[in-house]
Amino acid sequence: MEGSYCIGIDIGGTYIKMGLFDAEGGRHAFRRAPSNAAGPPEALLEALVRACRDLMETARLQGGRVVAVGLGVAGKLDTAAGRVVFSPNLPNMAGFALAPRLHEALKMPVFMENDANVFGLGEAWVGQGRNIPNWIGVTLGTGVGGCLIADGALWLGDRLGFSGEIGHMIVDPHGPPCACGQTGCLEAHASGSALIRGMREALSAGETLPERITDALRTGSLTPEDVYGAADSGDPQARRLFQRMGWALGLALGNLFTFLGIESAIIGGGVSQAWDQFHPAMMETLRTVPKMLDPDGIRILRSGLGPLAPLYGAARLAWAGLDRF
Numbered sequence: 566m567e568g569s570y571c572i573g574i575d576i577g578g579t580y581i582k583m584g585l586f587d588a589e590g591g592r593h594a595f596r597r598a599p600s601n602a603a604g605p606p607e608a609l610l611e612a613l614v615r616a617c618r619d620l621m622e623t624a625r626l627q628g629g630r631v632v633a634v635g636l637g638v639a640g641k642l643d644t645a646a647g648r649v650v651f652s653p654n655l656p657n658m659a660g661f662a663l664a665p666r667l668h669e670a671l672k673m674p675v676f677m678e679n680d681a682n683v684f685g686l687g688e689a690w691v692g693q694g695r696n697i698p699n700w701i702g703v704t705l706g707t708g709v710g711g712c713l714i715a716d717g718a719l720w721l722g723d724r725l726g727f728s729g730e731i732g733h734m735i736v737d738p739h740g741p742p743c744a745c746g747q748t749g750c751l752e753a754h755a756s757g758s759a760l761i762r763g764m765r766e767a768l769s770a771g772e773t774l775p776e777r778i779t780d781a782l783r784t785g786s787l788t789p790e791d792v793y794g795a796a797d798s799g800d801p802q803a804r805r806l807f808q809r810m811g812w813a814l815g816l817a818l819g820n821l822f823t824f825l826g827i828e829s830a831i832i833g834g835g836v837s838q839a840w841d842q843f844h845p846a847m848m849e850t851l852r853t854v855p856k857m858l859d860p861d862g863i864r865i866l867r868s869g870l871g872p873l874a875p876l877y878g879a880a881r882l883a884w885a886g887l888d889r890f
């Protein structure tokens with residue numbers, strides 16, 4: 566479709582990122598605005614409509630037109646109805662029919678998927694996954710998300726509204742509590758929240774921690790980056806948490822690789838910046854625990870698109886949706 570563009574939108578808790586994309590994954594415009602997570606959903610919708618119209622004008626000035634919109638939203642979604650069921654980043658959006666309302670305002674097809682799935686679509690389109698037919702995507706952030714790309718396409722299972730939820734696979738039934746109410750999930754070992762909780766527990770247990778960490782814990786301002794900084798400076802407690810993260814990731818991926826008969830994964834999300842701290846333990850677990858796998862065939866890659874992967878994936882979602890229209 567010559568001169569046609571899709572708009573990709575990645576709605577996060579802090580920022581909304583938007584871009585204008587051609588069918589080959591070329592990006593022609595980029596916008597970023599605060600998401601005002603505490604505001605009402607109608608205000609967010611209004612801001613999205615305004616920004617989409619602005620991008621439609623940009624497309625027109627380039628001699629083209631926008632044909633569809635793709636949305637990536639963190640949380641549990643009813644994708645058939647285009648509704649947000651629950652979003653930890655945007656609690657006020659619960660129950661809001663975002664996609665139909667955007668469609669009504671813009672008069673063009675609007676498609677919606679969760680953030681981990683659009684991460685996978687983005688990496689499969691123009692990122693690290695573009696030449697790998699089968700792989701598992703993992704996003705390490707406040708929580709842990711996941712997706713499965715099978716034969717080059719996003720796996721949606723029975724369309725129950727979740728698939729690829731690797732974060733809630735149990736890796737240790739006696740492990741730490743998870744935000745979902747279960748104990749020992751991958752997310753309880755490998756997320757930003759798990760790092761912060763781990764440091765808090767170490768302090769409660771009377772361990773000696775770097776002063777910066779102790780101060781940040783007392784004021785409630787500790788971030789996963791702080792824990793990484795402590796590990797990087799050699800703090801044994803922080804290092805232990807990253808080793809546990811790597812072990813848990815290796816175990817979850819090893820189990821899934823064995824079940825699916827595949828050997829590739831792509832890891833993204835903000836906490837993947839700590840790659841050098843968790844990667845050795847992850848690879849050691851993958852090399853030694855799953856006995857069916859050839860250690861030399863295992864391929865674990867870092868996201869190629871970084872924080873923009875879900876934005877690219879949202880645009881890819883729109884293009885793929887149009888093909889089925």
Ligand SMILES: [Zn+2]
Nearest residue numbers: 733743745750
């Ligand atoms: Zn869980």
